[in-house]
Amino acid sequence: MELALQLIETAKQQRALHLDLGNCGLKELPDELFELTWLESLGLGDFYIIVEGIKYEQTQNLGEPNQIMALPTQISQLTALKKLSIGNIQIHNKHSHTIISDISNLQECQSLTNIILWNCSVTNTAALKNLTKLQTLNLSSTKVSDISDLKNLTELQTLARMLHKPS
Incomplete structure (x- = not known):
């Protein structure tokens, strides 16, 4: 969490449009993140979107993989958010899928243009x-x-x- 808070503080000071919080050992998103209402791109997994369309960059963070269960309702406070990557958050267990299965709070994120949900436990797209x-x-x-x-x-x-093949 300490690494994430440092990165958020730097983004706040620089009014950064992009924030990579991959490999920060997060189990939940820190409240401080939701103060960055100008943020346009947020990476929470191994990689994040760096340009329009499908072009990705690996996270530069060397901390522990994130293990986020769900996206909180506060995600909608990031009103400028266009790009969100929660794909391929590595979990150290026998399951290959990310813990994240609940994306229902994304329904309020009306500015989103690009979403990576690759290798997540998401089961439906209703949100x-x-x-x-x-x-x-x-x-x-x-x-x-x-x-x-x-x-x-x-x-x-x-x-x-690409469809998931049940094991």
């Missing part, structure tokens, strides 16, 4: 159905089997989706 600005969505290696909730997302240009 994303009203994100009308969404252009890129990576659902690869998730447990999502039905994407009918996405049918009205007219701005969606890229959908990466």
Whole structure:
């Protein structure tokens, strides 16, 4: 958590538009994060989006992997957030999927254009159905089997989706 708080403080001082909190050993998102209302891009996993579309960069943080269970309601306070990566948060156990399974609070994040959910335990996309600005969505290696909730997302240009094979 200490690394995350340092990175958040630096982002606050510099009014940074992008913040990489991957490998910060987080079990939940710190309240201080939600003060960065100008933030446009947030990385919580191994990698994060650095440009429009699907181009990723590895996290530079060398701490412990994040083990976040769910995204809190405060995520909607990041009103400028366009890009969110919660994909491939490494968990040290026998399961290959990220702990995150609850993305319901993303439904209030109306500015999102790019979301990476790769290798998460997400099972449905209902929370994303009203994100009308969404252009890129990576659902690869998730447990999502039905994407009918996405049918009205007219701005969606890229959908990466490789089905999860149950073990």
